[in-house]
Amino acid sequence: MKTKKVTVIPYDYKWNEEFQKIKLDLEKTLEDSIIAIEHVGSTSVEGLSAKPIIDIDIIIKSYDNFQDVKSRLESLGYYHEGDLGISGREAFGYVEKEELMTHHLYVCPQDSVELKRHITFRDYLRTHKEDRDKYSEIKLYAAKKYPTDIDSYIETKSPYISEIYKKIGL
Incomplete structure (x- = not known):
């Protein structure tokens, strides 16, 4: 069991502004080497x-x-995991x-199944x-019930995510 604080808060309009700031920072360096930067x-x-963590997918052709792209991200202080x-x-x-x-950054080729899943679920x-x-509601409940157990938090919300995936054909 991972002991990691799980904090879930109501939607904050600042999140989109924060995404835009990160996107702008990335675009200056990535420019023509990418297709798009998506807030997911x-x-x-x-x-x-x-x-309150922004998830970002940088889309590349292949x-x-x-x-x-990796070396450009490294020049901005990111490291590949x-x-x-x-x-x-x-x-x-x-x-x-x-x-x-705070943000999570991912680079995905445009034909990535994972990218499709992120975009389809978000939309x-x-x-x-x-x-x-x-x-x-499920996320708020899970965070309250498991405030220091990220695995149980994820386990609690997973069945509903699966239910939505079925509805949208994923």
């Missing part, structure tokens, strides 16, 4: 409670230009970016208020 995860869904057991997504960490909100929750609100 719970903070990208207006009205959804979330852990792994052919991954090394270029590998796929962390999830194929089609390369994770990047960082040390001390006090001016930016579904953005347009289905009832499911978004139920998911929000």
